[in-house]
Amino acid sequence: MTENGRLDVALFGAGRIGTIHAGNLARHPHARLRYVVDVHAPAAEALAQKHGARTASVEQALSDPAIAAVVIGSSTDTHAELIQRAAAAGKAIFCEKPVDLALDRARACARAVKQAGVVCMIGFQRRFDPTFAALKQRLEAGEIGKPEVLVITSRDPAPPPAAYIASSGGVFKDMLIHDFDIFRWILGGEAVSVHATGGCPGLPEVAAAGDLSHTAVTLRTRDGALCQINTSRRAAYGYDQRFEVLGSNGLLQAGNVRPTEVVAWSDQAISSDKPEAFFLERYRAAYALEIEHFFDALVNGTPVRTTIEDGIKALELAELATRSWREGKALECAV
Incomplete structure (x- = not known):
C-alpha cells in the first residue's frame, strides 16, 4: 500500500x-x-x-x-x-x-x-448493475414469493467480425456465459438439466464461422424452477438486456437502460430513446461498482460476490449447452 x-x-x-x-x-x-x-x-x-x-x-x-x-x-x-x-x-x-x-x-x-x-474475483458485471441488483434485493425480500420462472433476453446490436467468432469459443461461452451466471444468481440454485437449440436466420456469415447467431436455452433447477434464455447477435434497435422473474405472488421485471428517460407524446406516437448502443454504455455503472466491490474486499476483507467458482459453474453450463445443441437433446447436469 x-x-x-x-x-x-x-x-x-x-x-x-x-x-x-x-x-x-x-x-x-x-x-x-x-x-x-x-x-x-x-x-x-x-x-x-x-x-x-x-x-x-x-x-x-x-x-x-x-x-x-x-x-x-x-x-x-x-x-x-x-x-x-x-x-x-x-x-x-x-x-x-x-x-x-x-x-x-x-x-x-x-x-x-x-x-x-x-483474493480472486471474476468480472460478471451484470450482478452489479443497479437495476438488476435492485430486482435481486426485492426478490430476496420475498416481494413476489417463491421464484418459478426466469426469462432472460440478451441481444447484441450487431454480430462481431467472423475472425472473432471463429476464436470466441462459440456463442454459449462467449455471449451466454453472462446469462448462465444471471440464472444461478437470480434463482439461487444449480441447473439439473439444460436444453439448447439455435440457428443463424439471416446471418449466414455467422454459420460459415461455425457458430450460432440466435439461441434458445431452457434450464431447470432441482426444485422445478425454469429459466428460458433467448439471445441474438443482432438487434436493429440496440443492445437489449432485460429479464423478468415470475413468482408465486407476482412478477418482477428489469428493463433496458436508455441514454435518457425522456418520452415524447404526440398525436402520432409515443416515443422514447432506444436502448444503449452496446455493453460499455449499458453497464457503465456496473463496471465502476464491481471495481469498487473488489477494492472493498481487499481493504476491508469483504468476501467477493463473483468468485472463480462462479466462473467455473457458468462455464460448465456453457459447455453443456454447446453439447446439447450439437447433440440435439436435453442433457442432465452433474450436481
Missing part, C-alpha cells in the same frame, strides 16, 4: 474493457494504476500516459513487490496463464469472464488461487 493508503495495481489489456477499467481504477480512492501491460505497445503507452502510469512487461509487473493486485482485461486466451502467474506471485486478482474456454484449465486456475490463498 502506498503512503496515501492506495493499492498499486497492474492492468493487463489496453483495449475496450481495459480502457473502462483503467478509468475506474484512476478514480478509485484506494487504487493507483501503476502499470499497463499489452502486447500492442502504442495502446498500452497511450492508456498509461492518460492515467499517469507506466507500461511494463508481464514479468516486470508481476515481479514488482509493490503491486498488490492485478486487473485482467486482456484477450480470453491469456486469462488462465495470467491468473496462475498472478496467484503464484501473491497478487489479488480481478479477471474478466471467462476464466478460460476449457474447463480443465479453468479448474487449474481455481486450484492455483486456492493454493496461493489470494
Whole structure:
C-alpha cells in the first residue's frame, strides 16, 4: 500500500474493457494504476500516459513487490496463464469472464488461487448493475414469493467480425456465459438439466464461422424452477438486456437502460430513446461498482460476490449447452 493508503495495481489489456477499467481504477480512492501491460505497445503507452502510469512487461509487473493486485482485461486466451502467474506471485486478482474456454484449465486456475490463498474475483458485471441488483434485493425480500420462472433476453446490436467468432469459443461461452451466471444468481440454485437449440436466420456469415447467431436455452433447477434464455447477435434497435422473474405472488421485471428517460407524446406516437448502443454504455455503472466491490474486499476483507467458482459453474453450463445443441437433446447436469 502506498503512503496515501492506495493499492498499486497492474492492468493487463489496453483495449475496450481495459480502457473502462483503467478509468475506474484512476478514480478509485484506494487504487493507483501503476502499470499497463499489452502486447500492442502504442495502446498500452497511450492508456498509461492518460492515467499517469507506466507500461511494463508481464514479468516486470508481476515481479514488482509493490503491486498488490492485478486487473485482467486482456484477450480470453491469456486469462488462465495470467491468473496462475498472478496467484503464484501473491497478487489479488480481478479477471474478466471467462476464466478460460476449457474447463480443465479453468479448474487449474481455481486450484492455483486456492493454493496461493489470494483474493480472486471474476468480472460478471451484470450482478452489479443497479437495476438488476435492485430486482435481486426485492426478490430476496420475498416481494413476489417463491421464484418459478426466469426469462432472460440478451441481444447484441450487431454480430462481431467472423475472425472473432471463429476464436470466441462459440456463442454459449462467449455471449451466454453472462446469462448462465444471471440464472444461478437470480434463482439461487444449480441447473439439473439444460436444453439448447439455435440457428443463424439471416446471418449466414455467422454459420460459415461455425457458430450460432440466435439461441434458445431452457434450464431447470432441482426444485422445478425454469429459466428460458433467448439471445441474438443482432438487434436493429440496440443492445437489449432485460429479464423478468415470475413468482408465486407476482412478477418482477428489469428493463433496458436508455441514454435518457425522456418520452415524447404526440398525436402520432409515443416515443422514447432506444436502448444503449452496446455493453460499455449499458453497464457503465456496473463496471465502476464491481471495481469498487473488489477494492472493498481487499481493504476491508469483504468476501467477493463473483468468485472463480462462479466462473467455473457458468462455464460448465456453457459447455453443456454447446453439447446439447450439437447433440440435439436435453442433457442432465452433474450436481
